[in-house]
Amino acid sequence: GESVGLHLPTLSVQEGDNSIINCAYSNSASDYFIWYKQESGKGPQFIIDIRSNMDKRQGQRVTVLLNKTVKHLSLQIAATQPGDSAVYFCAENHYGGSQGNLIFGKGTKLSVKP
Amino acid sequence: EPEVTQTPSHQVTQMGQEVILRCVPISNHLYFYWYRQILGQKVEFLVSFYNNEISEKSEIFDDQFSVERPDGSNFTLKIRSTKLEDSAMYFCASRGGTAYEQYFGPGTRLTVT
Numbered sequence: 001g002e003s004v005g006l007h008l009p010t011l012s013v014q015e016g017d018n019s020i021i022n023c024a025y026s027n028s029a030s031d032y033f034i035w036y037k038q039e040s041g042k043g044p045q046f047i048i049d050i051r052s053n054m055d056k057r058q059g060q061r062v063t064v065l066l067n068k069t070v071k072h073l074s075l076q077i078a079a080t081q082p083g084d085s086a087v088y089f090c091a092e093n094h095y096g097g098s099q100g101n102l103i104f105g106k107g108t109k110l111s112v113k114p
Numbered sequence: 115e116p117e118v119t120q121t122p123s124h125q126v127t128q129m130g131q132e133v134i135l136r137c138v139p140i141s142n143h144l145y146f147y148w149y150r151q152i153l154g155q156k157v158e159f160l161v162s163f164y165n166n167e168i169s170e171k172s173e174i175f176d177d178q179f180s181v182e183r184p185d186g187s188n189f190t191l192k193i194r195s196t197k198l199e200d201s202a203m204y205f206c207a208s209r210g211g212t213a214y215e216q217y218f219g220p221g222t223r224l225t226v227t
Contacts, residue, residue, distance in 0.1 A: 043218035
């Protein structure tokens, strides 16, 4: 069945280092992927998204890479800051077949050490 | 910057009672969603709503759940007879007509005792 999962439940990095958060998906029909950041007690906050016709997309300090061959998605955060500490979720959708219900992974907790 | 808002932030109710969770989506958005997140777990899709009707719903969204857009700004989720396992954070989300990204509200924490 459809599933989106994360390889690492927790990630601890030093302030200033780059962070890489990984995600695997199993539905080859998924055509849209999105990363959310969730701070404690708050709702998911949009970070960056990518469509399946792309393999890389860059934002401010963040880059999403999509490898459709192995159904893998990653979020790279450059020069990680204490404010980046949060749980990061990847989510997928097959917009060609639905109105957009996102299927979320379990989340990776990112801790940034000063 | 426009944002999704939700009320109340925390709702405590007794098992068997009805609750209504309220959301005000971003004003020019056309697609509306409810998700829930049980403590420590992933976010789960409940229902999507477009053009004044349900587009899709998950297995979680059984007959005890209903959604409504009573006016041009509010979007509500009703749980008719709450169960202990309904305790969770409930998030409302919305998106525009052509964009794919969904914007989430801050959530309502529902505690069923």
